[in-house]
Each structure stands twice: as structure tokens, then as C-alpha cells.
Amino acid sequence: MSAVIRFESYTWRYSRTKQPALDAIDLEIEEGAIVGVIGPNGSGKTTLAYSxxxxxxxQEMGVRKGKVYVMGREVMAYTPAELCQRVGLVFSDPEAQFTAMTVEDEVVFGMENLGLPIEEIERRLAWVVPLTEIGPLMDKPPYEVSGGQKQRVALASVLAMRPPILVLDEPTTMLDPLGRRRVFQVLERLKREYQSTIIVIEHSLEHLIPLADHMVLLYYGKVLLADETEPFFERLAFLMEHDVFPPGVVEFFYHLKQAGEYPADAPLPLTVEDGTARLRELLGGKG
Amino acid sequence: MMKPEPYVVAENVTFRYPDGTVALRDINLRFAEGDFVALIGQNGSGKTTLSKCLNGLFKPTEGRILVDGLDTRHTSITKMAVRVGYVFQNPDHQLFNSTVWDEIAYGPRNIQLPKAEVEERVREAAEVVGLDESTFEQHPFFLPKGLRQRVAIASILALRPHMIIVDEPTTGQDVKQSLEIMDFLTRLHEERGHIIVIITHDMPIVARYARRTVLMAHSQILADGPTRSVFAQTDVLAEAFVEPPQITQLAQRCADLGFAAGTLSVQEMLEQFRSLAARRRA
Amino acid sequence: MTAEEIWTIEEGEVRTPGIGHIVITALLIGIGAVVGAFGSFTLPLGFGVNFFWPAIAVQNVGGIWYGAWGIIAASLFPIISNGISGTPVYVSLAYIPANAFQSFMPAWGFRYFKADPRLKSARDWWVFLGTITVGNIFGAIWGPLVVLKGFGLLTAESVPLFVWGWFAGNEIAGIVFGVILLKALSGVVITTKTFVKRWWA
Amino acid sequence: MQKMHKTILGYVPEASPLYEVHPFVRLYFLMVVSIFPMIIGAPEWNLALILVVLVLMKYGRVSLSTLKLYVPISISMGMLILLSYTLLGGIHPEFHVVFRILGFPIYYERIEAAVEVYTRILPMIFVMVLFLSTSRERDVLVAMRWARIPFTVTYMTAMALRAVGMVIEDFSIVRQAEKARGFDPHGKSLGYKLRQFVMYIIPLMALSLRRSEEFTKAIVARGYSFTGLKNVKRPDYVLSKYPFRTRDAVLILIITGFLIGILYLRYGLGMLTLEGSVTQRWLRQWLLGGAA
Incomplete structure (x- = not known):
């Protein structure tokens, strides 16, 4: 597998601040991987996405050093139009990205910008509308639908441009649990059916962990840890020192492991399902 | 122990928007001294409407709400504001003064308190939320989001409402910041005796902080009781499309092994595990 | 930042019109339309002329902060706000020069005299008051005299009432709201990329 | 229940025949028919135009209750014109005095002129109400796009219309937030009320400035730039959903025909003026008893 995104000692400092938002980071993201990016607010997660x-x-004022390669080429070597066909970005506040009067206009806006023929636009609509389940909303103003629907509309309008790389910046902060689950279901399908490269910045680890192949911990401008998801969470003490609060199941088994009540060589379960099975093994042995 | 007198009593409250949509249907609810309540449920289930009814911004279409013995329908908004404070979700909607000081002083000045008293209250409110003096002359618009939220809370605190409702205090905050805000609300509750109501989607936060949980769905109250027992009602939660925290889910899936359905924390889970394991070994 | 620096483009500084300016223009039209319609329903004199018209502040600060973009917004939003409050479309269209000029005057004045939009010195205040007054005088003459008289809505004798109504409605609201907005928000606006130092960028 | 379309000014049944008409035709109707009253001087013809608009509304199943919103405005406008033409109209010895109010002469010529102006303004308002109550924001955009107005302009219009809705919503939340802090305008002085009222504008503006940055990023991230892609023609998917039919072309021709006809009648044949109109004769009969 090759790196589809590569940061090379990349630094960005906003001109309004003294500290760089990203400080000489090196990071590679493989093609087809789903990468979860976590870290406290102010760590540079959004800066990473925008870069x-x-x-x-x-669109920002600041000082840039180092390089960011997307699909083998430096970001600045692309025109904005070329780049947006390769990288799709979903913002944390869906409302802030709606500028059209109906959901339909919103979804076709990007495709029109790409100059796609009408037939192709129709074909893509036929794909993205059922995928994100926004069919019944097409005629409504995008800002009048519910929070979860808004986020799916935002996702659809980016997916319709078929970018091979998808970056989601806290896509579920504004959502209730059901809305959150449905957004992750869409990502799940994208991973399964289309092998897209997806980078998700998220605080809600519960949903992120079962989906992510890799995890990255950003901490005040530095990449402190980047690894496959399971080994990543094996270093829980380190993570917790850096303000990462794991979901209950992971934390529970971590404590068991520390106390020698869970085999030291067994992987930590990352989901409720996994945890249930492990717990049954632990207690069922003598039951 | 004497049962505390309810501070807020909502009786058969129905609320209809002018366009006819029913947002609340026959709500009966009480809030008493010592309550720290989480109001949970889907978007659109009526949580925010209910809160706005409690502080008199909306008047019930049917039924009535008594706050501190006063009927919200016949009580001026000023009298309500010093009893029930409501912190809006987006601080940008409620910051409109040009300095932090004026922002916090806005409420006390509005109820025409003497100058010395206004000053005392502003200082106190700022201290409680941890705003230091250097911010007083700054423009709220220039502050980072976390601080803006604190200013918003302080501006409500300065009115010294007995009950404080905070709409989604943790949205957009990272886990550490969320815990800080919640710890600070807990201090208000424990040290100053405020009744606290939080509206939130963050179930681990509910499990950790709220002693009582009110679950809403379809404009009605589906469950109301100690958080532990509300989270134990899996079928009701499912009906409201709410998932309890992961550790609670784990306990519920392993209920047949002897775990309590109302397990709220990893610590409780560990204790149960150890006693179950010990029993098995025995 | 001194007033002089605010309006000077440093060497190597690139300022070009961008999407941000289109967005700002659209949002100014939005605010102006709502604030304008609100004014038209509260203290109307008639035909879109009001005794107190807060939307003038959007025209003034829009021009000061965003130059030509603010002027475009100022010209267009009254069409929406007047339309909602029942002014025929051609009357609204004929008001455009008045509305554009009311926004142009402060926009030009602050740039020409290098005044500070945060209203720091007495001079800044004089530039603000002077330019909005000249703008409003022009508007107050153009609106009632050219447009309303032109459409035959007024007699020559009743024009003065409308001239005074237009002028006073704009002048007072412009000072009250304009000063508040400039003092409160200029500090942030001048540091943004969309702030317009010349006319278009 | 009938399926309704939300328009700028309310709801229209989706089955409304007016909705079948291409949005551009509706915009053309607004722009052209609004000119008619400016050409026509005879009040009875302008009243007839109002009747036509009312019939169109009825035919288009537009709820006539939207008109109620404009009753106060129409009345105050009428009063204003009447005042301007009578009490504020000055002393003119050359005119006929109909009666006096507190010694101030009210002239026949002034009343006549007021009636003419008022009956000109009214149909313009009616045409506007018809347009607003049968068009959605999207229709305005489709009409503009169909007319080949540059995309940047139509897009800015779309965002502006979107911003209107947003600002209205913000406005109501900000007012609630003020109330929640005990702001109660009842029984307070005007100065106090005004000061508080002024406060609204800061959060409204501040919110918009914040949002403008987010909007901009979202638009840029989806590939929109001033110039568009190099060598790429921007397709118009939305427009393709609104086919322009022969019927629409015929309607445009009819509206244009009316305009030419009215221009010819007025300036070619000197008809449709106030002078010699039925209304003028009635007014004279009634107010002057046939004198003059």
C-alpha cells in the first residue's frame, strides 16, 4: 500500500498566534485506510484537515513550512479545483456549509462546479441519495431539516463529487445519538463498498473505534502517537496522560489487564460486542 | 429526612407553537432542592421547549407551571429571570455587550440593583466561572469559544437564579473541557445549593454527574427517576432512540452473568466483576 | 495598528477579491433586509421611508469595512426589505442611487482621510459624522424628490416632510447603530482577510 | 391533506396551475405588468388590472388571506397620498375648492390627482403580492439563471435569501436571550427600550461575520471559484428540472403584446389617460356637481 497523504516536517502557524498549530509533523496515511484523528481542542486537528x-x-493567513503531498503531488501544486476533486471535506457544523435554497441544489452545487454533464449528475444523485438516505428531503430548505439529516446532506454534497479522499472534521458533534450512529453507518458502507480513504476527526470514540484502521493522537501541534487501532489503545496509560478518555469498555478491560485479571497478551476489546464476548469467556470459564 | 418542597411544579403542561405543532404534551414534572438533573432525548423531543417554559420564555398553552409558588403565565419575565436561569446553547446568541464586565452586569442592572450590588455580583459570578480580572475589559466577541461559554454562564449567575438550566454545555468541547464545565456546575450545586438541569446528548456525562434523569421522546416524558434506574430501562431507552453509556451496555448484555443493568461507571463494573469472579472461584 | 496602517497595503501583502467577499455581500444583504423590513414595519412614513431606519447602519459600516462590496449590498437589500413591506418594485429600483451613495460616502471618507473604523480619535468621529450626513442629505433629496415626486406619489409641497423624514430617520439611526457596530466589531473586522483596504480587496 | 409548496409569502397548493408556469414567466410578469400602471392614467383601467390579478390569484389557488397583510399598508399609503395632496399640498388659488377643513381649502384637482396616483400604486402592490405568494426563493434563482444572469450574481442572491431566513431566526433567539436575563420592556422609558433594542444588532452582525468565514471555506472546498474551472462550462442541473415549454413562450408573447398594446393606446392614440376617463367624470359629478 502506498501513502495517499504524506506530511513532511509540516508546520503551520496562524498569523494571529505565536505558537504553531502544527509543529513539524510527519505523517503518512495509506490508501483505503480509515484514520481516526483525536486529541484535545486546540491540538491542530482542524488545521490538519484544512491543510x-x-x-x-x-483561506487563512499564516506561515507554512514543510510539505503536504496528496496523491503524490504537493498541495500547493494543485489548483483549488483539482484539489477539491481529490479531497472532500465535511465540516463539523453542517449548517455553516449550506448556501442553497433546497437540499437538491445543495447536493448538485459541487457537481455543477466540476462541470459534470447533467446525465452524470443524475447518475451520481441516484447513487448518493439512497446511500445517505436523504431522498424525502430533496425539496426542503437544507437548514430546515433536523440536525442528523443536515449532517447527512452535508456528507452527500461532498460524496457526490466522488473524492477518493474524504476528510470529516468532527462530523457528529452537533448530533444526537441516533444521528451520530447513522452518520457512522454511512461511513461504514463507504469503507465496505467503495474502499475510500477516510480521515475522521472525532471526540466520540465509541463510534470511531470500530470503524478506524489507524488512529493518530495529535497533542498541541505534535503527532504523539500514530498506529493501527488495536496497538494504539494498548498504550492507554500514555493516551490518558494526554487527555484521551477511552470508551468504558476499553477502560474496563485495561484495568483488568493491569490487575492481571485479563491475559496480558490478549488484545483489548474495542467494542461492546467484543467486550461482551471477552467478559463471558473470563467469567464463563468456571461458570 | 424531610422530603424537600418542589421549587418547580409543572402540571399537565401542553405547549403548542403558533403554527399548531405540539411540542409538549401533558407534562407533569417537579424539581426540588438538591436536584441535579439531566434532560435527555432526541433532537426535537421537546427538551428545549420544556426548558423555555420553565423559565417563562414560553407560556404553556394548557396546564400551568409554578416556580417558587409563582405561576409563569402571570409572572413578569424579570421575576422569572431571577428564579430560573437559562443558558443558551450557542453563546454567540447571548453576548451583545462590548465588554465582559458589561455583559455580566447586564442582568443585575436590568433588575435595577444599586451600583455596589451590581459590582459585587459581577465579581462573584466571574470568580465562580473562573474568569480573571484581565478579561473584564475585553470584548466577548474576541474570546475563545470555551471562555465565551463561561461568560454566558456568568451572565446568568449574576442574576442569582435558584435553578439553572444549561443547554448542551459540552457540545464542541473536548472531554477534558467538558469535565471542567461539569465539575464547575457540580460545585455550584453542592456549595451554593443551586438546582441544576443540563440538556445533553452526552450519556457518559449524564452517568457521571446527574443524580436524576428525565427522558423525553415525542413531546412527552418517557422516564423520570434516578439515572441508574432510567438507564436500566433498556426498552424505554430504545423507544427514545437513546443508548446508555458503553459500560452500562456491557453490563446489560452480561446481565445474565449477574451484572446490574444500572451500572454507571467503570469502577462499579470492576467491583461487580471482582465479586462475581470471587464467587465463581469459591 | 494605527489608522494609517489599517488602510495601507504592506509590501508583499496580497489582497484580491475572493469568494469571501461574495459571501460577505450576501450576508450583509440578509441582515440589511431583515433589519430594514423591521424598521419599515415599526415606524413607517410610507413608500419605504421611515422615521427611524436602523438598516442605514448596515449601509454605513458595510461601506467602511467592505468598500464596494458593502455598497453593492447597500444598494440591493432595500429592494427586498421594501418589497416585503409593500413598496412597488420600480420605486425600490429607483432608490438605488440614494442607497448606494449613503454607503459610498462613509466608505470613501474613511479611506480618503485614513480614519480609524474603531473610532479612536475625535477626527475619526468627525469623518464618520460628516460622511454619513452628506450621504444622508443626498439620499434624503434623491429619494423623495426624484423618486417619489417622479412617480407622482407626492406633491411638491409635501416633499420637504419626506426629505426631513428620510434624513432624520437615517441620521439618528445611523449614528446610534453605526457607532455601536463600529466600536464593537471594527477591531475584529480589520484583522480579517475579507476586510477591504481599497475598494474591492 | 393537500400537498403545499412553501412560497416566500405563504403556501400554495402544489397542484396550482400558476406553479406550472416557468419561474421566468412569473418574474417577467412581475417586471412587465408592474409597468402597466405607470403608463395607464385612467383609474378604472388600473382597478381592472387589480381585478385581473385577483382572478389570477383565485385561479392559482393562492390564499387571499395573504392580502390581509397588505391591507394596513395599502390604507396608510392611501392616507399618505391623500394627505400629501390635500392638507400638505399648499394653497393654490387657481384650483376648485370642494370644501374646507378648519378653513384650509381642499381642492378638487388635488383629490383627482390623489385618486389617480393611488390607483396606480395599488395594482403594483397586487402584482408584487401575486409574485411573492406564488414563488419560492428557488424560483427567483431559476428565473435569473434562465435569463443568463452570471452565476456569481444568482449565487449571491441565493445566499442573500438564505441569509434572510438565518438572520430572522437569530433575531428571535437573541430576543429570547435578552428576556432570559430579565429584560422586560413593559413600563420602561422609551430611551431605555431604544438602548436595549440597539443591542440586537451586535450579535446579529457578529454571528454573520463568524459565519461568513465558514461559508467561504465550505464553498471553496466544493470547488467554486470566481472564474470557475478552466475550460469547463458550468452545467445547470437545477435549470434542467424546469423545462421552458411552448406555453411559457406564448405567455411571454401575450404579456409583451399587452405592453405594446397599452403603449400604443396611451401614446399612439392618447387613450387610457385620466383626462376623459369614466372615473374623472364620476368624481366631477360627485364633488363638483358638474361644475368646471
């Missing part, structure tokens, strides 16, 4: 699709440096 991949060129909003940084184009």
Missing part, C-alpha cells in the same frame, strides 16, 4: 484540502494556506 489536506488546501483551505490552508489559501
Amino acid at each position: 489536506i484540502n488546501g483551505l490552508i494556506p489559501r
Whole structure:
């Protein structure tokens, strides 16, 4: 597998701050991987996202050093139009990205910008609308639908442009649990059926962990840890020192492991299902 | 122990928007001294409407709400504001003064308190939320989001409402910041005796902080009781599309092994595990 | 930042019109339309002329902060706000020069005299008051005299009432709201990329 | 229940025949028919135009209750014109005095002129109400796009219309937030009320400034730039959903025909003026008893 995104001692400092938001980071993201990016607010997660699709440096004022390669080419070597066909970005506040009067207009906006023929637009609509389940909303103003629906509309409008790389910046912060689950279901399908490269910035680890192949911990401008998901969470003490609060199941088994009540060589279960099975093994042995 | 007198009593409250949509249907609810309550449920289940009814911004279409013995329908908004404070979700909607000081002083000045008293209250509210003096002359618009939220809370605290409702205090905050805000609300509750109501989607936060949980769905109250027992009602939660925290789910799936359905923390889970394991070994 | 620096483009600084300016223009139209319609329903004199018209502040600060973009917004939003409050479309269209000029005057004045939008010195205040007054005088003459008289809605004798109504409605609201907005938000606006130092960027 | 379309000014049944008409035709109707009253001087013809608009509304199943919103405005406008033409109209010895109010002469010529102006303004308002109550924001955009107005302009219009809705919503939340802090305008002085009222504008503006940055990023991230892609023609998917039919072309021709006809009648044949109109004769009969 090859790196589809590569940061090379990349630094970005906003001109309004003294500290760099990202400080000489090196990071590679493999094609087809789903990568979860976590870390406290102010760690540079959003800066990372914007640096991949060129909003940084184009729409922000600041100082940039080092390189970011997307599909083998430096970000600045692309025109904005070329880049947005390769990297799709979903923002944390869906409302802030709606500028059209109906959901339909919102979803076709990006495709129109790409200059796609009408037939192709229709074909893509036929794909993305059922995928994100926004069919009944097409005629409504995008800002009048519910929070979870808004986020799916935002996702659809980016997916319709068929970017091979998808970056989601806290896509579920504004959502209730059901809305959150449905967004992750869409990502799940994308992973299964389309092998997209997806980068998700998220606080809600519960949903992220079962989906992610890799995890990255950003901490005040530095990449402190980047690994496959399971080994990543084996270093829980380190993570907790850096303000990562694991979901209950992971934490529970971590404590068991520390106390020698769970085999030291067994992987930590990362989901409720996994945890249930492990717990039954532990207690069922003598039951 | 004497049962505390309810501070807020909602009786058969129905609320209809002018366009006819029913947002609340026949709500009966009491809040008493010592309550620290989480109001949970899907978006659109009526949580925010209910809160706005409790502080008199909306008047019930049917039924009535008594706050501190006063009927919200016949009580001026000023009298309500010093009893039930409501912190809006987006601090940007409620910050409109040009300095932090004026922002916090807005409420006390509005109820025409003498100058010395206004000053005392502003200082106190700022201290409680941890705003230091250097911010007083700054423009709220320039502050980072976390601080803006604190200013918003302080501006409500300065009115010294006995009950404080905070709409989604943790949205957009990372886990550490969320815990800080919640710890600070807990201090208000324990040290100053405020009744606290939080509206939230964050179930681990509910499990950790709220002693009582009110679950809403379809404009009605589906469950109301100690958080532990509300989270134990899996079928009701499912009906409201709410999932309890992961550790609670784990306990519930292993209920047949002897775990309590109302397990709220990893610590409780560990204790149960150890006693179960010990029993098995015996 | 001094007032002089606010309006000077440093060497190597690139300022070009961008999407941000289109978005700002659209949002200014949005605010202006709502605030304008609100004014038209509260203290109307008639035909879109009001005794107190807070939307003038959007025209003033829009021009100061965003130059030509603010002027475009100022010209267009009254069409929406007047339309909602029942002013025929051609009357609204004919008001455009008045509305554009009311926004142009402060926009030009602050740039020409290098005044600070945060209203720091007495001079800044004079530039603000002077330019909005000249703008409002023009508007107050153009609106009632050219448009309303032109459409035959007024007699020559009743024009002065409308001239005074238009002028006072704009002048007072412009000072009250304009000063508040400039003092409160200029500090942030001038540091943004969309702030317009010349006319378009 | 009938399926309804939300329009700028309310709801229209989806089955409304007016909704079948291409949005551009509706915009053309607004722009052209609004000119008619400016050409026509005879009040009875302008009243007839109002009747036509009312019939169209009825035919288009537009709820006539939307008109209620405009009753106060129409009345105050009428009063204003009447005042301007009578009490504020000055002393004119050359005119005929109909009666006096507190010694101030009310002239026949002034009343006549007021009636003419008022009956000109009214149909313009009616045409506007018809347009607003049968068009959605999207229709305005489709109409503009169909007319080949540059995309940047139509897109800005779309965002502006979107911003209107957003600002209205913000406005109501900000007011609630003020109330929640005990702001109660009842029984307070005007100055106090005004000061508080002024407060609204800061959060409204501040929110918009914040959002403008997010909007911009979202638009740029989806590939929109001033110039568009190099060598790429921007397709118009939305427009393709609104086919322009022969019927629409015929309607445009009819509206244009009316415009030409009215221009010819007025300036070619000197008809449709106030002078010699039925209304003028009635007014004279009634107010002057046939004198003059």
C-alpha cells in the first residue's frame, strides 16, 4: 500500500498566534485506510484537515513550512479545483456549509462546479441519495431539516463529487445519538463498498473505534502517537496522560489487564460486542 | 429526612407553537432542592421547549407551571429571570455587550440593583466561572469559544437564579473541557445549593454527574427517576432512540452473568466483576 | 495598528477579491433586509421611508469595512426589505442611487482621510459624522424628490416632510447603530482577510 | 391533506396551475405588468388590472388571506397620498375648492390627482403580492439563471435569501436571550427600550461575520471559484428540472403584446389617460356637481 497523504516536517502557524498549530509533523496515511484523528481542542486537528484540502494556506493567513503531498503531488501544486476533486471535506457544523435554497441544489452545487454533464449528475444523485438516505428531503430548505439529516446532506454534497479522499472534521458533534450512529453507518458502507480513504476527526470514540484502521493522537501541534487501532489503545496509560478518555469498555478491560485479571497478551476489546464476548469467556470459564 | 418542597411544579403542561405543532404534551414534572438533573432525548423531543417554559420564555398553552409558588403565565419575565436561569446553547446568541464586565452586569442592572450590588455580583459570578480580572475589559466577541461559554454562564449567575438550566454545555468541547464545565456546575450545586438541569446528548456525562434523569421522546416524558434506574430501562431507552453509556451496555448484555443493568461507571463494573469472579472461584 | 496602517497595503501583502467577499455581500444583504423590513414595519412614513431606519447602519459600516462590496449590498437589500413591506418594485429600483451613495460616502471618507473604523480619535468621529450626513442629505433629496415626486406619489409641497423624514430617520439611526457596530466589531473586522483596504480587496 | 409548496409569502397548493408556469414567466410578469400602471392614467383601467390579478390569484389557488397583510399598508399609503395632496399640498388659488377643513381649502384637482396616483400604486402592490405568494426563493434563482444572469450574481442572491431566513431566526433567539436575563420592556422609558433594542444588532452582525468565514471555506472546498474551472462550462442541473415549454413562450408573447398594446393606446392614440376617463367624470359629478 502506498501513502495517499504524506506530511513532511509540516508546520503551520496562524498569523494571529505565536505558537504553531502544527509543529513539524510527519505523517503518512495509506490508501483505503480509515484514520481516526483525536486529541484535545486546540491540538491542530482542524488545521490538519484544512491543510489536506488546501483551505490552508489559501483561506487563512499564516506561515507554512514543510510539505503536504496528496496523491503524490504537493498541495500547493494543485489548483483549488483539482484539489477539491481529490479531497472532500465535511465540516463539523453542517449548517455553516449550506448556501442553497433546497437540499437538491445543495447536493448538485459541487457537481455543477466540476462541470459534470447533467446525465452524470443524475447518475451520481441516484447513487448518493439512497446511500445517505436523504431522498424525502430533496425539496426542503437544507437548514430546515433536523440536525442528523443536515449532517447527512452535508456528507452527500461532498460524496457526490466522488473524492477518493474524504476528510470529516468532527462530523457528529452537533448530533444526537441516533444521528451520530447513522452518520457512522454511512461511513461504514463507504469503507465496505467503495474502499475510500477516510480521515475522521472525532471526540466520540465509541463510534470511531470500530470503524478506524489507524488512529493518530495529535497533542498541541505534535503527532504523539500514530498506529493501527488495536496497538494504539494498548498504550492507554500514555493516551490518558494526554487527555484521551477511552470508551468504558476499553477502560474496563485495561484495568483488568493491569490487575492481571485479563491475559496480558490478549488484545483489548474495542467494542461492546467484543467486550461482551471477552467478559463471558473470563467469567464463563468456571461458570 | 424531610422530603424537600418542589421549587418547580409543572402540571399537565401542553405547549403548542403558533403554527399548531405540539411540542409538549401533558407534562407533569417537579424539581426540588438538591436536584441535579439531566434532560435527555432526541433532537426535537421537546427538551428545549420544556426548558423555555420553565423559565417563562414560553407560556404553556394548557396546564400551568409554578416556580417558587409563582405561576409563569402571570409572572413578569424579570421575576422569572431571577428564579430560573437559562443558558443558551450557542453563546454567540447571548453576548451583545462590548465588554465582559458589561455583559455580566447586564442582568443585575436590568433588575435595577444599586451600583455596589451590581459590582459585587459581577465579581462573584466571574470568580465562580473562573474568569480573571484581565478579561473584564475585553470584548466577548474576541474570546475563545470555551471562555465565551463561561461568560454566558456568568451572565446568568449574576442574576442569582435558584435553578439553572444549561443547554448542551459540552457540545464542541473536548472531554477534558467538558469535565471542567461539569465539575464547575457540580460545585455550584453542592456549595451554593443551586438546582441544576443540563440538556445533553452526552450519556457518559449524564452517568457521571446527574443524580436524576428525565427522558423525553415525542413531546412527552418517557422516564423520570434516578439515572441508574432510567438507564436500566433498556426498552424505554430504545423507544427514545437513546443508548446508555458503553459500560452500562456491557453490563446489560452480561446481565445474565449477574451484572446490574444500572451500572454507571467503570469502577462499579470492576467491583461487580471482582465479586462475581470471587464467587465463581469459591 | 494605527489608522494609517489599517488602510495601507504592506509590501508583499496580497489582497484580491475572493469568494469571501461574495459571501460577505450576501450576508450583509440578509441582515440589511431583515433589519430594514423591521424598521419599515415599526415606524413607517410610507413608500419605504421611515422615521427611524436602523438598516442605514448596515449601509454605513458595510461601506467602511467592505468598500464596494458593502455598497453593492447597500444598494440591493432595500429592494427586498421594501418589497416585503409593500413598496412597488420600480420605486425600490429607483432608490438605488440614494442607497448606494449613503454607503459610498462613509466608505470613501474613511479611506480618503485614513480614519480609524474603531473610532479612536475625535477626527475619526468627525469623518464618520460628516460622511454619513452628506450621504444622508443626498439620499434624503434623491429619494423623495426624484423618486417619489417622479412617480407622482407626492406633491411638491409635501416633499420637504419626506426629505426631513428620510434624513432624520437615517441620521439618528445611523449614528446610534453605526457607532455601536463600529466600536464593537471594527477591531475584529480589520484583522480579517475579507476586510477591504481599497475598494474591492 | 393537500400537498403545499412553501412560497416566500405563504403556501400554495402544489397542484396550482400558476406553479406550472416557468419561474421566468412569473418574474417577467412581475417586471412587465408592474409597468402597466405607470403608463395607464385612467383609474378604472388600473382597478381592472387589480381585478385581473385577483382572478389570477383565485385561479392559482393562492390564499387571499395573504392580502390581509397588505391591507394596513395599502390604507396608510392611501392616507399618505391623500394627505400629501390635500392638507400638505399648499394653497393654490387657481384650483376648485370642494370644501374646507378648519378653513384650509381642499381642492378638487388635488383629490383627482390623489385618486389617480393611488390607483396606480395599488395594482403594483397586487402584482408584487401575486409574485411573492406564488414563488419560492428557488424560483427567483431559476428565473435569473434562465435569463443568463452570471452565476456569481444568482449565487449571491441565493445566499442573500438564505441569509434572510438565518438572520430572522437569530433575531428571535437573541430576543429570547435578552428576556432570559430579565429584560422586560413593559413600563420602561422609551430611551431605555431604544438602548436595549440597539443591542440586537451586535450579535446579529457578529454571528454573520463568524459565519461568513465558514461559508467561504465550505464553498471553496466544493470547488467554486470566481472564474470557475478552466475550460469547463458550468452545467445547470437545477435549470434542467424546469423545462421552458411552448406555453411559457406564448405567455411571454401575450404579456409583451399587452405592453405594446397599452403603449400604443396611451401614446399612439392618447387613450387610457385620466383626462376623459369614466372615473374623472364620476368624481366631477360627485364633488363638483358638474361644475368646471
